[in-house]
Amino acid sequence: MIKVQQKIKDSAGDRLFMIGIYVILFVILIAICYPLIYVFSSSISSPAAVTSGRVWLWPVDISFKGFKVLLNTPEVTTGYWNSLFYTVFGTIISVALTIMIAYPLSRKSFFGRNFLMIMITFTLIFSGGLIPTYMVVKEMGLIDSRLALLIPNAIWVWQVIIARSFFQSSIPDELFEASEIDGCSDIRFLRSIVVPLSMPIIAVLVLMYAVGQWNAYFDALIYLKSANLFPLQLILRSIIIQNNSAGGMMDAMKMVERQQLAELLKYSLIVIATLPVLVIYPFVQRYFVQGMMVGSVKG
């Protein structure tokens, strides 16, 4: 019934308008996909094809040479492991701390919640700045230690706000009152009722913090000195942006081959650094959207 009505409604002007919208969206789709496909195709093409500009869309002379070389480059594999380490432990620490502050903030019986909320929101609009923060991290003896990437940026205020509004809107007060009468303590209530009921928001927290940690480079740049602690992103910066060539294997090669391989390695590196995130992303996208909607309930 409704469908029939709509069919009658679409005038010629509307139809033209819709065609315009579809064309524009299609162009946007291509503009976003093309660079991603191009990088991926280049990474599995032969070094010579990449440097001679023969790759346009699909891979040319498929070869996995880039990945093979990267697997045998110690700085890349170390960086990969380091990034995994920072992502796993950083996410655990961040999610735990976020729940530990967001849950009390969501409870009306928590005295001083408004004051605490103002205090943490203020840090969003004013900060001490780069150098004063660096001095604190230095004073704590965290420079050039793994903890420097896990602790100083562990809590993101936006995540606290999102988690808090989720707790507030989805854990009914009656539930709490009932368990209080049964003699359930606050921590027990958090552990056995709030956390199991809040899996959607915990998924959002885990994803956001994990992606943030995997993609971060700035803290590593300022706090770390030893190359064996560097996350993958710093290695990427050194090889692609600062153009330091990778791979001990390349010493024996001829100049031309070496240059071609260096170019190929850049594409392969981008792929191994980004693929984990982009492959998981379509499956978890709805959680991100959910999280953003919860967050937009209040500002």
Add this chain to the structure above:
Amino acid sequence: MNHKSTIRNNKNRRSWTAEARKSFKKHWQLYFIVIPPALFFLIFKYYPMLNTVLAFKDYNVIKGIWGSPWVGMKYFNLFFENPMFWPLVKNTIYVSGYLLLAGFPIPILLALMLNEVRNGRFKKLVQLVSFAPYFISTVVMVSIIMLFLAPRLGFVNVALNYFGLDSINFLGEPGMFRSIYVWSDIWQNAGYTAVIYLAALAGIDPTLYEAAKVDGASRLQKIINVDLPGILPTIMIILILNVGSVMAIGFEKIYLLQNPLNLVNSQIIATYVYDIGLKNANYSFATAVGLFNSVINLILLVSVNSLAKRFSNSSIW
């Protein structure tokens, strides 16, 4: 009258402390678990704010922050009289102003267009794809930019040559820096921001659309008269946040895109602080520059917010 109100005040105060005591006693576990995160904010957010006194002192490593001698506004004056001052302020405002002008309307248009699409699968596909670049790291984003724009082997120049045009050293041209920064940013983030507007569009009262239909409104009229007013509060909040962070433009991407050739246009306040502070260890001067930036930014945010409050009743607090 006076007497009465003091009594009431006393009563209020008593109930205030009593309430606090009762809450502490009954919910001590809540206060217990909040200690680690509260310590985090004190140590890594508030302690650095105290450390900004560095800006008013001559920092001496041996004497430490508190033992170093006061020098008043010396470093601020040094910065204001520095020939770099105006170029830095100008570069910072130009880059973020450009980003605001170009980057603010595009997600809105994208969301409005997506909202019109009735084909569920196509809509989902566009949403999925346009959101994806948000997950690419800054380092990878800049790497892709550099590979695509490389003078000799870069895709763009190979394409230009193919059509018989000369190669351009994009990243070496100061005049192109801002466009590269802004348009790559839009490529990466427009889909993400559009989701926020799509959420707002989904919340519009369906009866309004029915009323528009009865009145015989075309799709465009419906967008202008129903959709746009419906998401105006969201638009205002995002606008306030964007204008309010003009001075706080991200350091990370600009720093990676910098090279000696484009530095004339790409050196902004944040990257300058990094250069003089951490690279040249001139802590006091760098802190002063950073503090100047934070304060200007705070003033900007508060005034934009109060303007928005006055003219459209939107506010972020």
